[in-house]
Amino acid sequence: xxxxxxxxxxxxxxxxxxxxxxxxxxxxxxxxxxxxxxxxxxxxxxxxxxxxxxxxxxxxxxxxxxxxxxxxxxxxxxxxxxxxxxxxxxxxxxxxxxxxxxxxxxxxxxxxxxxxxxxxxxxxxxxxxxxxxxxxxxxxxxxxxxxxxxxxxxxxxxxxxxxxxxxxxxxxxxxxxxxxxxxxxxxxxxxxxxxxxxxxxxxxxxxxxxxxxxxxxxxxxxxxxxxxxxxxxxxxxxxxxxxxxxxxxxxxxxxxxxxxxxxxxxxxxxxxxxxxxxxxxxxxxxxxxxxxxxxxxxxxxxxxx
Amino acid sequence: xxxxxxxxxxxxxxxxxxxxxxxxxxxxxxxxxxxxxxxxxxxxxxxxxxxxxxxxxxxxxxxxxxxxxxxxxxxxxxxxxxxxxxxxxxxxxxxxxxxxxxxxxxxxxxxxxxxxxxxxxxxxxxxxxxxxxxxxxxxxxxxxxxxxxxxxxxxxxxxxxxxxxxxxxxxxxxxxxxxxxxxxxxxxxxxxxxxxxxxxxxxxxxxxxxxxxxxxxxxxxxxxxxxxxxxxxx
Ligand SMILES: Cc1cc2nc3c(=O)[nH]c(=O)nc-3n(C[C@H](O)[C@H](O)[C@H](O)COP(=O)(O)OP(=O)(O)OC[C@H]3O[C@@H](n4cnc5c(N)ncnc54)[C@H](O)[C@@H]3O)c2cc1C
Ligand SMILES: Cc1cc2nc3c(=O)[nH]c(=O)nc-3n(C[C@H](O)[C@H](O)[C@H](O)COP(=O)(O)O)c2cc1C
Numbered sequence: 001x002x003x004x005x006x007x008x009x010x011x012x013x014x015x016x017x018x019x020x021x022x023x024x025x026x027x028x029x030x031x032x033x034x035x036x037x038x039x040x041x042x043x044x045x046x047x048x049x050x051x052x053x054x055x056x057x058x059x060x061x062x063x064x065x066x067x068x069x070x071x072x073x074x075x076x077x078x079x080x081x082x083x084x085x086x087x088x089x090x091x092x093x094x095x096x097x098x099x100x101x102x103x104x105x106x107x108x109x110x111x112x113x114x115x116x117x118x119x120x121x122x123x124x125x126x127x128x129x130x131x132x133x134x135x136x137x138x139x140x141x142x143x144x145x146x147x148x149x150x151x152x153x154x155x156x157x158x159x160x161x162x163x164x165x166x167x168x169x170x171x172x173x174x175x176x177x178x179x180x181x182x183x184x185x186x187x188x189x190x191x192x193x194x195x196x197x198x199x200x201x202x203x204x205x206x207x208x209x210x211x212x213x214x215x216x217x218x219x220x221x222x223x224x225x226x227x228x229x230x231x232x233x234x235x236x237x238x239x240x241x242x243x244x245x246x247x248x249x250x251x252x253x254x255x256x257x258x259x260x261x262x263x264x265x266x267x268x269x270x271x272x273x274x275x276x277x278x279x280x281x282x283x284x285x286x287x288x289x290x291x292x293x294x295x296x297x298x299x300x301x302x303x304x305x
Numbered sequence: 306x307x308x309x310x311x312x313x314x315x316x317x318x319x320x321x322x323x324x325x326x327x328x329x330x331x332x333x334x335x336x337x338x339x340x341x342x343x344x345x346x347x348x349x350x351x352x353x354x355x356x357x358x359x360x361x362x363x364x365x366x367x368x369x370x371x372x373x374x375x376x377x378x379x380x381x382x383x384x385x386x387x388x389x390x391x392x393x394x395x396x397x398x399x400x401x402x403x404x405x406x407x408x409x410x411x412x413x414x415x416x417x418x419x420x421x422x423x424x425x426x427x428x429x430x431x432x433x434x435x436x437x438x439x440x441x442x443x444x445x446x447x448x449x450x451x452x453x454x455x456x457x458x459x460x461x462x463x464x465x466x467x468x469x470x471x472x473x474x475x476x477x478x479x480x481x482x483x484x485x486x487x488x489x490x491x492x493x494x495x496x497x498x499x500x501x502x503x504x505x506x507x508x509x510x511x512x513x514x515x516x517x518x519x520x521x522x523x524x525x526x527x528x529x530x531x532x533x534x535x536x537x538x539x
Contacts, residue, residue: 064513276387
């Protein structure tokens with residue numbers, strides 16, 4: 001279909017062509033169908049699927065969401081149909097629509113990640129986003145993304161078994177996020193995305209108990225934007241590979257900030273809950289901003305800070 | 306954005322809000338509603354109370370941050386509705402009862418209005434239980450063959466379930482469970498509308514997942530209306 005937005009918005013990210021920098025982030029857009037009923041998501045640059053694991057997961061019990069000023073904490077616990085059901089039920093749609101599809105992969109053990117990536121590498125998908133940053137798993141998940149050494153190890157192992165463009169999704173809980181970023185680059189990642197949610201908590205003072213069964217949950221939304229932006233800036237200073245900026249983006253101005261901080265692409269997460277048309281509206285705003293300022297390519301403003 | 310026509314208090318903390326516009330929707334469906342920018346982050350789900358050619362109404366109770374903001378809105382002010390979402394109640398026939406507890410009355414008015422127009426409806430009785438004071442009695446009276454109101458007691462004790470082919474219900478968990486127990490061994494089929502905290506309202510975020518006999522279900526997309534036997538043990 002016709003792309004009614006400017007060619008100036010195109011981004012080459014690790015050899016993959018995005019028609020614009022807007023991506024729907026993992027876990028906030030399912031596998032695309034629901035939002036596509038609201039507007040034509042083919043207008044966007046890409047979509048990252050709900051985090052997939054080797055086997056089906058039914059997710060965490062108890063409260064799964066809690067609000068805090070300008071933010072939400074979630075404890076979904078990677079509920080997903082498992083990679084095989086995904087292939088059966090969801091892949092068709094993603095193959096048919098014209099936007100970069102990114103398969104987000106999570107797991108508890110290295111073996112699970114490897115098995116899953118092997119299966120995904122046989123598919124007609126555009127990119128893998130390796131989630132080593134989910135704070136809602138008792139085992140695995142985020143723990144791979146805390147230290148540079150473990151992050152490098154998993155990235156290296158995955159790099160060996162896939163030719164698909166590989167993006168590693170970093171955790172803001174990393175001891176030193178630039179070091180983790182460099183380690184992933186050294187281990188063969190084609191790009192990075194950051195950040196995943198911040199480990200956070202809430203207490204029910206009447207019940208005298210944590211709100212979440214797992215005690216901790218993941219904080220996202222406008223509340224995290226300034227910190228996430230700072231992390232993207234730091235990482236972009238450190239690495240050569242391209243970066244997707246994620247965290248609290250809810251307006252086109254936020255997206256421009258991330259690009260100026262160094263991100264080549266941006267992901268829209270929680271904002272989809274504030275307004276299901278957020279992705280499209282941010283894209284329109286960005287398009288106008290490019291036109292008004294006569295920006296010919298994203299590289300003119302990317303990383304200028 | 307849509308314009309508020311009226312927003313009146315019916316009883317302490319209970320409001321009926323009418324919004325201008327041509328909205329879609331079926332009985333048992335809901336809208337995700339907000340009257341603020343980014344904080345609170347999430348919109349609030351409210352069932353469709355009634356639907357007219359140029360307006361839609363919601364019946365709500367003030368609970369916390371969001372519904373407090375709703376209660377302070379004046380006519381001509383703006384509100385944002387996204388929807389309709391959810392599956393809604395099935396178009397049942399025969400002998401039908403609607404049973405609501407407290408705010409559970411909200412989706413039942415449109416259900417009554419809709420079913421009234423169904424060919425094959427033999428009777429439509431409405432049972433409403435309230436803690437302190439009844440509201441919208443006259444409205445429900447207009448559509449019910451028989452209206453039973455209970456205040457302060459257990460509305461489930463006022464219904465003879467064997468008189469009905471179908472019972473559509475919405476209300477507190479304990480009330481719906483009591484109804485399911487009561488229909489054990491009876492031919493009456495129960496459809497219930499359940500509530501769960503949600504974020505997206507459309508099935509993408511997996512916040513409102515609920516365990517059922519058929520595995521995990523999304524209350525917002527697969528529901529909010531389910532067969533009673535799928536949710537509780539019958
Ligand atoms: C499908 C559906 C239909 C509903 N229809 C109606 C209706 O017609 N009339 C009515 O009065 N209420 C209805 N509710 C409940 C209503 O959504 C909550 O009372 C309301 O969201 C509370 O928001 P608050 O900001 O005032 O409370 P807060 O406690 O500040 O809310 C905090 C968070 O919890 C969520 N939440 C709190 N209580 C509930 C609850 N009981 N159910 C779901 N989410 C909750 C809120 O949406 C918000 O995300 C419905 C709920 C669902 C799921
Ligand atoms: C409900 C919910 C589910 C999420 N699920 C995943 C997931 O499965 N995999 C993943 O890598 N990130 C997941 N995330 C993290 C988001 O993709 C994003 O990194 C984070 O929310 C920060 O961006 P935001 O502030 O724009 O939401 C989830 C976030 C939310 C709110």
